[in-house]
Amino acid sequence: MKKNVATFLALTVAGMLSQASQAELAVVVAPSVNVDSISLDQLERLYLDKSVSGLQGAKLTPVDHKQGSAQRQEFAQKVMGKTERELASYWSRVMFSGKGQPPRQYSSDAEVIEQITADPGKVGYIDGASVTEGTKVILRIP
Amino acid sequence: MSKRLYAAIAAGLLLPGAGPVLAIENVDINGFFTVGATRSDSSSIESENGNISNEIGFEQDTRIGLQVYADINPAMSVTAQILGDNRQGGSFDAEFDWAFVSYAFNDNASLRGGKIKLPTFLISDYFEVGYAYPWIRPPAEVYSSNPINAISGVDALLRANLFGSTDILVQPYFGVSKGDEALLPQEVVTAAPPNGLGAPSGTVVYAEFEAENMIGVNVALSGDAFTIRAGYLQTEVSAPDLGVTEAEDVTFASVGATMDWHNVIGYTEYFERDIEGLANAAFPNQKGWYATLGYRFNRFLPHVTYAQLRDDSSSGDLATGVEQDSLTLGLRYELAAGAALKLEAQRVEPESGSRGLFMAPVDDINIYSLAVDVIF
Numbered sequence: 001m002k003k004n005v006a007t008f009l010a011l012t013v014a015g016m017l018s019q020a021s022q023a024e025l026a027v028v029v030a031p032s033v034n035v036d037s038i039s040l041d042q043l044e045r046l047y048l049d050k051s052v053s054g055l056q057g058a059k060l061t062p063v064d065h066k067q068g069s070a071q072r073q074e075f076a077q078k079v080m081g082k083t084e085r086e087l088a089s090y091w092s093r094v095m096f097s098g099k100g101q102p103p104r105q106y107s108s109d110a111e112v113i114e115q116i117t118a119d120p121g122k123v124g125y126i127d128g129a130s131v132t133e134g135t136k137v138i139l140r141i142p
Numbered sequence: 143m144s145k146r147l148y149a150a151i152a153a154g155l156l157l158p159g160a161g162p163v164l165a166i167e168n169v170d171i172n173g174f175f176t177v178g179a180t181r182s183d184s185s186s187i188e189s190e191n192g193n194i195s196n197e198i199g200f201e202q203d204t205r206i207g208l209q210v211y212a213d214i215n216p217a218m219s220v221t222a223q224i225l226g227d228n229r230q231g232g233s234f235d236a237e238f239d240w241a242f243v244s245y246a247f248n249d250n251a252s253l254r255g256g257k258i259k260l261p262t263f264l265i266s267d268y269f270e271v272g273y274a275y276p277w278i279r280p281p282a283e284v285y286s287s288n289p290i291n292a293i294s295g296v297d298a299l300l301r302a303n304l305f306g307s308t309d310i311l312v313q314p315y316f317g318v319s320k321g322d323e324a325l326l327p328q329e330v331v332t333a334a335p336p337n338g339l340g341a342p343s344g345t346v347v348y349a350e351f352e353a354e355n356m357i358g359v360n361v362a363l364s365g366d367a368f369t370i371r372a373g374y375l376q377t378e379v380s381a382p383d384l385g386v387t388e389a390e391d392v393t394f395a396s397v398g399a400t401m402d403w404h405n406v407i408g409y410t411e412y413f414e415r416d417i418e419g420l421a422n423a424a425f426p427n428q429k430g431w432y433a434t435l436g437y438r439f440n441r442f443l444p445h446v447t448y449a450q451l452r453d454d455s456s457s458g459d460l461a462t463g464v465e466q467d468s469l470t471l472g473l474r475y476e477l478a479a480g481a482a483l484k485l486e487a488q489r490v491e492p493e494s495g496s497r498g499l500f501m502a503p504v505d506d507i508n509i510y511s512l513a514v515d516v517i518f
Binding site: 050067095096098104 | 170172174207209211219221223240242244249250254258259265267268270271273274299301302303307309476478479480517
């Protein structure tokens with residue numbers, strides 16, 4: 001029993017520690033957007049400014065977090081398998097050749113929610129704990 | 143100065159990245175900057191643009207670019223890039239490098255019109271953006287071969303997702319190039335007419351030329367770890383400054399590939415250019431290639447490049463051939479997302495009797511370079 005308590009405590013502490021750096025991300029749109037789910041592959045292509053098929057024909061505009069934010073680092077790693085350095089390198093080639101523009105960056109989950117609700121058609125990602133009534137979650141990234 | 147301003151400046155210096163500096167409604171401004179120093183071990187001979195000599199100089203690689211992107215409506219946008227550099231061996235100067243309006247029919251097809259960067263090689267589109275590639279300078283044996291920087295005209299970007307993460311881009315274009323879009327470093331063999339450049343014999347000056355009816359296509363296949371591309375263009379070139387008053391046919395073909403696979407970085411490209419008639423006196427037929435191999439150790443990317451430029455004439459060129467080989471050892475270090483430090487040592491060997499890409503014939507020469515590249 002004692003051992004179980006110790007294990008439980010250790011797991012809880014480990015869980016809390018990893019919670020800090022590995023929070024769940026929620027991909028959100030406005031409730032009126034006619035998309036109910038999105039795959040990781042579709043999401044990756046969307047955020048790299050590549051064409052995405054499917055999505056019930058909807059055209060989504062991605063909204064990003066500021067470089068260096070916990071959300072963006074996690075999103076880059078989990079969705080694109082890239083570090084922010086690799087993303088910067090990718091965008092330097094695409095953007096400065098005039099072939100594409102990176103998603104606009106915002107400072108907080110609240111600003112991202114404001115963007116997607118003010119302009120249905122935008123898609124963003126936020127900390128799973130920041131999901132509000134006025135948003136529709138189309139993918140949870142553990 | 144307020145603390146906040148200090149903090150903002152510090153943040154701007156320490157955390158450059160892909161985010162725009164300024165995002166007004168519908169307008170993004172981004173930029174790139176390189177400061178670079180060069181020095182060669184030749185006491186008398188300079189690079190053909192006069193920017194690399196045996197004294198430490200900052201002219202060759204130091205430049206700044208500002209890019210402005212504006213949405214007009216969901217389908218239309220305007221993008222322009224202002225570039226400040228010492229490109230023609232002159233003083234530091236800024237001008238619009240390119241600017242175009244883009245119309246997107248859908249996610250996979252758009253049309254662009256204006257002044258467009260010519261997509262001759264893998265990285266011609268972003269040749270000035272040092273942060274975007276491993277070297278301090280893309281291999282000159284290949285990148286010097288098309289002196290046309292931009293065209294005034296139209297192109298189309300046609301994309302398709304073939305399967306999985308493999309995409310194809312087909313980019314046909316049509317236009318003309320003249321004035322400062324098309325400048326040729328020209329060796330003055332004789333100061334007498336018809337060269338009409340008024341420069342002393344044995345020096346190199348920039349001659350303007352005109353390329354008309356330019357039509358070409360750039361095709362690129364890209365996946366997660368690789369890009370393969372091929373390009374072909376034909377145009378009609380005249381250079382009144384150099385006594386070439388009749389437009390002559392020119393063709394240019396290039397293939398290349400790049401990979402970034404399990405930390406192995408590779409680049410290779412090959413080209414051939416063929417110039418008919420009198421224009422051949424100003425532009426010799428050429429072929430050239432390079433191969434780069436590097437391996438990324440976390441923030442370090444050591445790399446090695448071999449490059450070769452050759453005359454490609456079966457019947458003998460009217461112009462003096464420009465031939466050289468080079469071996470480059472380089473190291474790139476990632477300072478942060480959006481900032482890199484680079485060191486290079488390059489040994490250049492012009493073919494005997496050829497000036498290579500220098501002012502005049504020279505024996506083997508070593509060039510040492512250091513640069514910091516930033517995007518913001």
